[in-house]
Amino acid sequence: MHRTPPTRRLPVVLVAASVIAGTAGISPAHAAERCKVSSKTIDNPAYSGPWPDNWDFTVKACVTESGANIRHWATITWDLPEASTHQGTIFHTTGTNAEVTAMITEGGIAVTRRTDLAQRLNKAKDGSITPASYSSHWPHRHRLFTDVILFLDWKGDGKGPQKIHFDPSPTLPGSAR
Numbered sequence: 001m002h003r004t005p006p007t008r009r010l011p012v013v014l015v016a017a018s019v020i021a022g023t024a025g026i027s028p029a030h031a032a033e034r035c036k037v038s039s040k041t042i043d044n045p046a047y048s049g050p051w052p053d054n055w056d057f058t059v060k061a062c063v064t065e066s067g068a069n070i071r072h073w074a075t076i077t078w079d080l081p082e083a084s085t086h087q088g089t090i091f092h093t094t095g096t097n098a099e100v101t102a103m104i105t106e107g108g109i110a111v112t113r114r115t116d117l118a119q120r121l122n123k124a125k126d127g128s129i130t131p132a133s134y135s136s137h138w139p140h141r142h143r144l145f146t147d148v149i150l151f152l153d154w155k156g157d158g159k160g161p162q163k164i165h166f167d168p169s170p171t172l173p174g175s176a177r
Contacts, residue, residue, distance in 0.1 A: 034145075035062040038167035044081070044090070046156035051082040059166035061100075061146045070172075072102045072111070072146040073133030079126050093118040095153030095161035100131050105143040105171050111136065117150070145171045 037060045044053040056079040064071040076098055096118035102110040115131035146169040151161040 032066075032172060033062060033064040034170040034172060035060055036167045036169050040164060040166065042152065042162075042164060044154060045159070045162075046090075046154045053081045055079070055081055057150060057164070057166075059148045059150075061148045061166065061169040063102075063144055063146045063169045063172060065172050068137045069135050070102070070137070070144055071133055071135040072100060072144075072169075073130065074098070074100045074146060074148045075128060075130045076117075076148070076150070077128035078121065080124060088124065089122055089155050090124075091118040091121050092153040092155050092161075095151055096121065097151050098129075098131055099147075099149045099151070100133075101147040101149075102134070102136070103145050103147045103168065105145065110142075110144065118153075143171045145169045 037058065039056065039058040041054045041056050044055065047053040058077045060075040060077075062071075062073050064073075093116070096116070098115045098117055099112055100115070101112040104110055111134060113131060113134060115129065117129070120127055120129060148166045148168070150164045150166070152164065153161040
């Protein structure tokens with residue numbers, strides 16, 4: 001039996017590890033991710049009782065570039081106030097959602113995804129959601145970022161959805177675009 005010296009096996013092991021890592025979905029070294037986290041405290045206009053009624057929302061808006069592929073995504077987290085400890089209908093289902101939008105810095109919307117939030121928020125539990133992200137190929141002349149807006153339609157306040165803007169992700173680096 002012919003044995004390969006250890007110095008010859010090492011490169012084969014590294015190549016095999018690289019192939020396995022690539023198929024496992026590990027990002028290549030040239031992937032650039034830019035995120036911005038912002039938080040807002042939102043008052044429930046339909047509640048005027050004795051307990052605190054402010055909801056705390058935190059949004060992490062991100063844009064990731066890997067080669068010609070651009071991925072837009074966000075994570076939305078919320079903490080309930082003491083006044084919202086019982087499951088029920090706090091939000092209307094038709095007007096309570098999150099919009100994650102791919103924006104072009106020179107102006108214009110590239111793609112918008114809307115995700116329903118009412119069912120999750122009405123469960124009266126702290127939580128988070130990462131709406132479905134999307135990836136696309138964009139011409140190199142465009143610089144892109146991710147914008148996030150929450151629409152909260154409070155039941156019992158007599159108004160339509162409240163539009164809440166969060167900080168967008170940073171744009172992709174100029175050298176990459």
